[in-house]
Amino acid sequence: MTHSPTDPASGKAPATPAGAPLPPTTPPHPTTVAPDQEAASRQPDTAQNPTRPDGTPAGPGPQVAGSQTAGDEPRPGLAMPPADGTEPLVVVENLRKVYRTGPKEVVALRDVSFTAHPGELIAIRGRSGSGKTTLLNLVGGLDRPDGGTVTVAGYPVTRMPESRLLELRRDVIGFVFQSFGLIPVLSAAENVGVPMRLARTAAAERDERVRTLLAMVGLEKHMNQRPYELSGGQQQRVAVARALANRPRLLVADEPTGQLDSQTGRQIMQLLRAVVRSEGVTALVATHDPNLITLADRVLELHDGAFVPATPTAPQPA
Numbered sequence: 001m002t003h004s005p006t007d008p009a010s011g012k013a014p015a016t017p018a019g020a021p022l023p024p025t026t027p028p029h030p031t032t033v034a035p036d037q038e039a040a041s042r043q044p045d046t047a048q049n050p051t052r053p054d055g056t057p058a059g060p061g062p063q064v065a066g067s068q069t070a071g072d073e074p075r076p077g078l079a080m081p082p083a084d085g086t087e088p089l090v091v092v093e094n095l096r097k098v099y100r101t102g103p104k105e106v107v108a109l110r111d112v113s114f115t116a117h118p119g120e121l122i123a124i125r126g127r128s129g130s131g132k133t134t135l136l137n138l139v140g141g142l143d144r145p146d147g148g149t150v151t152v153a154g155y156p157v158t159r160m161p162e163s164r165l166l167e168l169r170r171d172v173i174g175f176v177f178q179s180f181g182l183i184p185v186l187s188a189a190e191n192v193g194v195p196m197r198l199a200r201t202a203a204a205e206r207d208e209r210v211r212t213l214l215a216m217v218g219l220e221k222h223m224n225q226r227p228y229e230l231s232g233g234q235q236q237r238v239a240v241a242r243a244l245a246n247r248p249r250l251l252v253a254d255e256p257t258g259q260l261d262s263q264t265g266r267q268i269m270q271l272l273r274a275v276v277r278s279e280g281v282t283a284l285v286a287t288h289d290p291n292l293i294t295l296a297d298r299v300l301e302l303h304d305g306a307f308v309p310a311t312p313t314a315p316q317p318a
C-alpha cells in the first residue's frame, strides 16, 4: 500500500508533491536554506552558512559522525565512499519510524542507515508494507522520524523546522509520485513552471527552463496540453520535468511506474536514468519494477523495515 505523504505542519497530504500550492514563506530563491556545516554545535534554525551564487550549498555536507567510520561492520545499504573522495549527498543514520493508531503500533523502519552519493541512482525495493514510502517520506522531509537522522546536501532534514523544510522541498529535493500529482487546470508547461513560480524565478528564465525540461522529457509538442489530454506516461514525464524545475540535488521517486503499463514504465525508468546523468542529481526510487532495478547503480532491499542483502534481479528484455 502506498500512502500519501503528509505535511507535518498540517497533518494533511499536500495538494501536489512538488509543494505547488504552498505559499512562499521566506525570501525568494536563491536565498535558500543554509547547509548544516556544524551539525554538532549548531541550533536547528540558526544555520547561516554560505551558499553558491546559484543558491546551492557552498560545499558538501558534513560527514555525520559514525556514518562511515573506519572499522564499521559492513551493513546492507551502507556504501563505501567512492575513490575520488566525494562526500555523500544523503546520509541516513539509524532511522526509526513507528506509526501509532490507538494502542496499535507498527514499526515501519528499524534503525535504517545508508548513504547516497552525487549522481547515484538507488532503487529501494521491498514487498508491500516493507517501509519504502516511509523511508522516502523521511528522507524528503515530508514526515518526522521517531529516531535517527537524515542529512541531505548538508541540511539536517530531521532537525529542521517546518518553514525550512518547505524551502528544502522546493529548492533541494524534487519529488515524483505514483499518481503524478499534476494540477488538472494547468497546462504541462504551467505545471512544470509551478516550482519556479514558488521560487520566484524570473519569467524569462522560467519559460526557458520549462521549454528545456519539456524537450528533455520529449514533450515539447505537448506543452500547452492539460494533464487529462495526456497519457499516463506523458503525465509522469511532466511530473519528472516539474521535479527537476528548481535544479534539485536529490530526486525522490515513490513507485513512479506504479500506474503505468510495463513498456511505458520502462520508458519512464530510462528517462529517470538519463536525467540522473544529465542533471547530475542523486535519485532514490522506490519500486517493485524490475525495469528500474536493472538500471539502478545500487539496490537497497527493505524487509519489515530493515535492510537485507539485495536479491539479484534478472536483466529485463529491451
Ligand SMILES: Nc1ncnc2c1ncn2[C@@H]1O[C@H](COP(=O)(O)OP(=O)(O)OP(=O)(O)O)[C@@H](O)[C@H]1O
Binding pocket: 001, 002, 003, 099, 100, 101, 106, 107, 108, 126, 127, 128, 129, 130, 131, 132, 133, 134, 135
Ligand atoms: N500513516 C500510517 N499509519 C499507520 N501505519 C502506517 C502508516 N503508513 C504506513 N504504515 C504502515 O507502515 C508499514 C510500512 O508502510 P509503507 O507504506 O512505508 O510501505 P511500502 O513498502 O511503501 O508499501 P507499498 O509498496 O505497498 O507502498 C506498513 O505496515 C504500513 O501499513
